Amino acid sequence: MATVEYRIRPQGRVLQQYANCYDRVAFIMGPLGSGKTIQSCINVFKHMREQEPNQENVRPSRWYAIRNTYPDLFGTTIKDWLSMYGELGQFKQGNKEPPTHFLKFKLEDGTTVEAEMIFIALDREEHIKKLRGSQATGFWHNEIKELPKAVIDMADLRHGRYPSMVSGGVKPTWNGMIGDTNAPDEDHWYYELAEEDKPEGWSFFRQPGGLIRMGKGIATKFIQNPAAENIKNLPKGYYTRGMAGKAQDWIKVNLCNEYGSVADGKPVYPEWNDAIHAAPDVLPAIKGIPLELAWDFGLTPACIISQVTPRGQWRIVDELVSEGMGIRQFAKNVVLPYLASEYPSFAIDEDGIADPAGIQRVGTDERTVFDELEDAGLPARPASTNNFLPRREAVAGFLTRLIDGQPALLVSPKAKVTRKGFSGGYRFRRIQVAGEARFMDKPEKNAASHPHDAVQYQALKLDAHVKNPIAKKKNAAPAPQKPRVY
Numbered sequence: 001m002a003t004v005e006y007r008i009r010p011q012g013r014v015l016q017q018y019a020n021c022y023d024r025v026a027f028i029m030g031p032l033g034s035g036k037t038i039q040s041c042i043n044v045f046k047h048m049r050e051q052e053p054n055q056e057n058v059r060p061s062r063w064y065a066i067r068n069t070y071p072d073l074f075g076t077t078i079k080d081w082l083s084m085y086g087e088l089g090q091f092k093q094g095n096k097e098p099p100t101h102f103l104k105f106k107l108e109d110g111t112t113v114e115a116e117m118i119f120i121a122l123d124r125e126e127h128i129k130k131l132r133g134s135q136a137t138g139f140w141h142n143e144i145k146e147l148p149k150a151v152i153d154m155a156d157l158r159h160g161r162y163p164s165m166v167s168g169g170v171k172p173t174w175n176g177m178i179g180d181t182n183a184p185d186e187d188h189w190y191y192e193l194a195e196e197d198k199p200e201g202w203s204f205f206r207q208p209g210g211l212i213r214m215g216k217g218i219a220t221k222f223i224q225n226p227a228a229e230n231i232k233n234l235p236k237g238y239y240t241r242g243m244a245g246k247a248q249d250w251i252k253v254n255l256c257n258e259y260g261s262v263a264d265g266k267p268v269y270p271e272w273n274d275a276i277h278a279a280p281d282v283l284p285a286i287k288g289i290p291l292e293l294a295w296d297f298g299l300t301p302a303c304i305i306s307q308v309t310p311r312g313q314w315r316i317v318d319e320l321v322s323e324g325m326g327i328r329q330f331a332k333n334v335v336l337p338y339l340a341s342e343y344p345s346f347a348i349d350e351d352g353i354a355d356p357a358g359i360q361r362v363g364t365d366e367r368t369v370f371d372e373l374e375d376a377g378l379p380a381r382p383a384s385t386n387n388f389l390p391r392r393e394a395v396a397g398f399l400t401r402l403i404d405g406q407p408a409l410l411v412s413p414k415a416k417v418t419r420k421g422f423s424g425g426y427r428f429r430r431i432q433v434a435g436e437a438r439f440m441d442k443p444e445k446n447a448a449s450h451p452h453d454a455v456q457y458q459a460l461k462l463d464a465h466v467k468n469p470i471a472k473k474k475n476a477a478p479a480p481q482k483p484r485v486y
């Protein structure tokens with residue numbers, strides 16, 4: 001048998017860190033051509049060789065490489081893998097089984113590596129079936145941002161099952177998931193995991209961009225990044241030539257390795273100006289003014305905490321958002337404790353406002369979510385309408401008004417999702433048609449849309465007060481409210 005010697009090494013500092021990582025999950029984000037895919041192949045291959053041998057001196061392992069579509073799988077993932085390791089085994093494809101590379105080769109120490117590399121495309125039903133029942137050592141997610149989070153979740157429960165004690169007396173020496181991706185959008189699940197949640201045992205590596213962006217708007221310039229990785233394996237001028245004829249947003253994401261804002265949608269609030277409406281520092285709640293709460297219901301409840309200054313400036317000081325939680329749990333276990341710890345000396349306005357859909361009775365006990373809020377001591381009433389246009393206009397009105405030279409709406413950095421929503425994350429989705437850009441007439445449901453529903457209910461409430469001062473009188477608390485202590 002022929003001898004093969006590999007002399008491939010990581011082509012940059014971050015690639016090296018990715019290569020050295022033994023965490024349960026190691027994901028790398030980088031610009032096009034930065035060597036991510038090749039490095040992922042090298043990492044899997046390293047784990048194959050490092051698998052502890054069993055009694056027969058065999059190092060057994062089973063790997064899954066996952067890609068969104070079959071053409072992508074064949075066109076790049078499989079091609080790259082086989083170009084490096086094809087000669088070390090047999091590649092089989094056809095019938096019902098996903099394409100698989102069966103590797104079998106001897107190491108210098110006399111042991112034999114026997115590994116399977118199974119290639120899965122998400123658009124193939126029979127592949128997904130295979131994945132659900134897989135007994136794997138580990139996974140390689142290729143182009144992570146194209147994969148639904150559910151696939152990552154499922155895979156995370158399937159690794160570490162092979163080799164099993166039953167099949168020959170060794171355990172996986174390492175098991176887990178690796179993966180590579182171009183920069184996703186800011187509202188992508190990858191962004192949340194890498195930049196916000198940072199789960200225990202997960203490592204996220206970020207390579208330098210191939211280009212650096214200088215300036216903003218029409219003054220934007222891109223220049224070659226001297227710190228770019230894998231550059232010596234790319235054609236000369238790969239990035240500077242690569243940007244020709246491309247849209248700025250595309251360059252930013254694919255060549256600069258910056259998270260994308262809203263390449264595929266139209267912001268609901270073009271009136272928003274981050275430099276004017278986003279407070280640069282945390283807006284402390286103003287003593288003596290009650291906190292007003294606005295609620296969105298559903299399985300992703302949100303609560304917007306705001307104040308109105310004596311001059312009428314609306315300040316969104318904070319937000320609470322959640323996922324997979326009913327309103328009772330959200331109010332009692334999230335909102336109440338949060339108010340008690342962050343705003344202990346503040347009165348809560350008794351005239352809360354919420355999603356009118358909440359008046360429907362739920363379950364068998366004939367209660368509404370408004371009853372639940374009342375129970376929690378956070379009463380609210382339904383907003384005047386759930387029609388999208390008046391809701392949007394109410395908020396837009398605040399964005400376009402000045403009060404004593406100040407913006408009528410100010411958002412604190414504490415209201416992170418709300419702000420991201422205002423600056424484009426809350427958006428109309430693009431309709432996929434050829435020709436001129438067209439958009440849906442209702443905003444996309446996403447992480448930003450839920451707090452923004454609540455923002456709109458609050459705006460409707462404030463507007464009603466301004467337009468109808470009698471209503472304001474009627475709704476105002478008869479006596480100054482005592483601060484509520486929890």
Ligand SMILES: Nc1ncnc2c1ncn2[C@@H]1O[C@H](COP(=O)(O)OP(=O)(O)O)[C@@H](O)[C@H]1O
Pocket residue numbers: 008009010011030031032033034035036037038039230233234
């Ligand atoms: N370790 C390496 N040694 C030599 N050449 C490499 C190495 N890694 C990548 N390359 C070259 O760079 C090209 C781009 O790498 P690739 O991994 O496909 O980038 P990405 O997945 O980041 O777009 C590859 O086609 C290969 O020619």
Ligand SMILES: [Mg+2]
Pocket residue numbers: 036037038
């Ligand atoms: Mg790649």
